Each structure stands twice: as structure tokens, then as C-alpha cells.
Amino acid sequence: MEVFWHDACLGHDTGAGLWELPGRWDWLDVAEPHPENAARLRTFRHALRHGPVAPHLTWSTGRFATDEELARVHTRAYLDRLRAACARPTSVEVNTVVGPGSWDAIRAAAGTALAAWEAVAAGRTRLAYALVRPPGHHAQPDLPDGYCLVNNAALVAETARRAGRRVAVLDWDVHHGNGTQEVFRDAPDVLTVSVHMRHGPWGANHAQTGGPEESGPANVNVELSLGAGDLAYRRAFEEVALPALAEFGADCLVCASGFDGSAFDPNGRHNLTAAGYRWIGGAVAGLGLPTVLTQEGGYLRGYAALCLHALVEGLLGLELLEDPLAYVPDDAQLVDADLARARSALTGWAFAASAPAGRGRA
Numbered sequence: 194m195e196v197f198w199h200d201a202c203l204g205h206d207t208g209a210g211l212w213e214l215p216g217r218w219d220w221l222d223v224a225e226p227h228p229e230n231a232a233r234l235r236t237f238r239h240a241l242r243h244g245p246v247a248p249h250l251t252w253s254t255g256r257f258a259t260d261e262e263l264a265r266v267h268t269r270a271y272l273d274r275l276r277a278a279c280a281r282p283t284s285v286e287v288n289t290v291v292g293p294g295s296w297d298a299i300r301a302a303a304g305t306a307l308a309a310w311e312a313v314a315a316g317r318t319r320l321a322y323a324l325v326r327p328p329g330h331h332a333q334p335d336l337p338d339g340y341c342l343v344n345n346a347a348l349v350a351e352t353a354r355r356a357g358r359r360v361a362v363l364d365w366d367v368h369h370g371n372g373t374q375e376v377f378r379d380a381p382d383v384l385t386v387s388v389h390m391r392h393g394p395w396g397a398n399h400a401q402t403g404g405p406e407e408s409g410p411a412n413v414n415v416e417l418s419l420g421a422g423d424l425a426y427r428r429a430f431e432e433v434a435l436p437a438l439a440e441f442g443a444d445c446l447v448c449a450s451g452f453d454g455s456a457f458d459p460n461g462r463h464n465l466t467a468a469g470y471r472w473i474g475g476a477v478a479g480l481g482l483p484t485v486l487t488q489e490g491g492y493l494r495g496y497a498a499l500c501l502h503a504l505v506e507g508l509l510g511l512e513l514l515e516d517p518l519a520y521v522p523d524d525a526q527l528v529d530a531d532l533a534r535a536r537s538a539l540t541g542w543a544f545a546a547s548a549p550a551g552r553g554r555a
């Protein structure tokens with residue numbers, strides 16, 4: 194497996210404030226770093242370079258995306274506004290900030306994701322992980338949202354589509370991949386699947402609900418109740434996401450890979466452990482598809498790094514690191530109702546009309 198990295202991703206300075214909200218908070222003694230920060234990505238890199246999975250990985254340097262490439266999934270007017278905003282520290286959305294290093298980081302994240310795709314498309318590797326920031330899956334054609342500025346996963350998928358590939362995007366970040374859904378809303382030849390917590394719309398730039406009512410012939414939303422953990426994700430994959438990928442017949446895959454579904458993430462209310470992410474990695478590898486993964490969320494950086502390491506273990510069929518923190522109960526009681534809602538919305542899908550495999554339920 195090849196990991197793609199670009200130092201310019203570290204230059205995006207999101208500042209400090211009250212968690213994700215920038216600025217001064219006079220009642221707060223010590224401002225906190227914005228959760229989407231460079232130390233987070235450095236920690237992820239360190240885990241893969243120095244954890245037990247390290248000997249199994251090769252590293253490649255990414256590149257900058259060109260303006261033409263960015264315009265495959267964003268409007269020129271949006272990109273012009275975004276580049277201009279990066280001239281000085283400013284908020285482009287309530288909790289999404291940019292500054293002088295951000296434009297290079299944006300271009301590096303997008304270009305490094307494309308470099309990962311180029312390696313996969315050339316047959317150099319079947320699995321390529323773009324370890325990049327800023328994340329992208331909330332970014333819409335003409336809107337930033339939720340720390341996301343350019344949609345790296347959508348850019349890879351659109352590039353693959355233009356190369357004649359039948360591509361699917363699978364998103365397990367704890368938040369709905371609303372930006373990717375928007376990019377491909379009118380593209381029946383690109384499947385988008387998102388498994389996420391029930392959080393609903395937020396703010397002026399996030400109108401999408403992420404609920405099953407937004408599912409359609411080429412978009413599948415699996416919205417899981419708060420508290421969902423390893424078992425709920427496994428069932429969401431086995432009973433909805435993986436059958437949808439099989440029925441769609443994708444010949445390559447883009448994964449929006451977030452770790453904010455972990456039991457310890459401040460931005461999520463799900464309960465995944467490292468074992469859950471290791472299982473997801475195994476499930477993705479089991480598809481046997483050429484696959485690019487782009488880094489999305491994951492904000493308790495130490496545990497998120499452990500979860501990344503475990504996901505990579507799963508991708509490689511390994512089991513290496515212990516999880517010393519996997520003690521939060523995994524409450525699976527709500528998953529039956531969640532999955533029934535997700536499947537009942539999929540009226541055009543053959544798999545959804547039949548009982549889930551091996552479970553005997555109508």
C-alpha cells in the first residue's frame with residue numbers, strides 16, 4: 194500500500210479559539226487549537242511511519258493540483274473567491290478558516306489525492322492513501338463547509354469518471370458526505386454512499402439532511418443513531434453499503450476516510466473502536482477494487498491515529514496494535530430500526546427489496 198503525503202498540507206493554519214470557533218473568548222483562560230490542525234496530520238503520519246505497520250507501507254510525495262483540475266468539481270467563481278480569501282486569516286464559514294498558507298495546502302491536498310489516483314490507475318498499487326488536509330467531503334461545488342474547502346474525494350472520483358471508470362465513493366466519516374452528494378447529485382454514473390451519525394442540516398452552507406429521504410438511484414445514505422458503534426457500522430456495511438456497491442458494479446473505489454466516529458471523538462457521537470476501523474479496512478480490501486482513500490475527519494488526534502493505524506492494518510490483512518481504550522459499551526439496540534429506514538428508502542434497488550443476507554428479516 195502506498196501513502197501519499199505533501200508537506201504543504203501542514204501550512205493551513207486554522208488558529209485557536211473555542212474549539213472550532215475562531216477568535217477571542219474572554220471567559221476562556223487558554224484558547225484551544227482548532228480541531229482540524231497540522232499537529233493532527235503530523236500525528237497520523239508518525240503513527241504510520243513508526244507504528245508496527247510501517248514496514249508494510251511505501252511513501253510517495255504528492256503534488257499541487259492545477260486550477261483546471263480543481264474546476265472539475267468546483268465553480269471557477271468559488272475557486273477565485275477562495276483563493277482571494279486565503280490572503281489573510283479569515284473565516285469563510287462559521288467554523289472554517291483560511292489564511293496565507295491555506296491555498297497551497299488546498300492545492301496540495303487535492304493534487305496529492307490525484308497523485309494517489311494516478312498510482313492506482315497506472316496499476317502501481319491497488320491501495321493508495323492520501324494523507325492530506327484540509328479535508329474535503331463537505332465542500333460543495335460553490336460552498337465551503339465544515340472545515341472543508343475543496344472536495345478531494347469527489348475530485349478523484351470525477352477524474353476517474355472522466356477516464357471511463359465506473360466509480361463509487363464510500364464515506365465513513367461520522368458526518369454525512371454532503372459535499373460529495375452535491376457534486377454528483379445529477380450524475381447517475383457515480384455512486385455515493387455515506388454511513389454517518391444522525392446530525393441533520395447545520396448552518397447556511399449545509400442544507401442537506403443526510404437522511405434516507407436523500408437516497409436515490411446513485412446515492413445511498415445510511416444514517417445511524419447516536420451511540421452506534423462497531424457492530425452498527427459492520428451491519429450498515431454488510432446490509433446496505435456493500436450490497437449497494439456490488440449492485441452498482443463499481444470498478445474502482447474512492448473512500449472518504451474519517452475517524453471522528455471513534456468513541457473518543459469530540460465531534461462525533463458514535464462509538465467505533467480501533468477494531469471497528471480494522472474491520473472496515475478488511476471489508477474495503479475484500480472488495481478487491483483499485484482504491485484511493487482520502488483523509489477526512491478525526492479530531493482526538495492520538496486515538497484517531499490509532500484508528501488510522503488499525504484501518505490500514507485491516508486494509509493489509511494484519512492485526513498489530515492493541516487498543517487500550519476500547520472500553521466504551523457498544524449499544525447496538527437502535528441499529529435494526531436505522532437500517533430498516535435506510536433500506537426502505539431505496540425503492541429502485543434490488544438488494545434493498547430482499548431480506549438482509551443471513552438475518553432472515555423482512
Ligand SMILES: [Zn+2]
Pocket residue numbers: 366367368451453489490491
Ligand atoms: Zn467528520
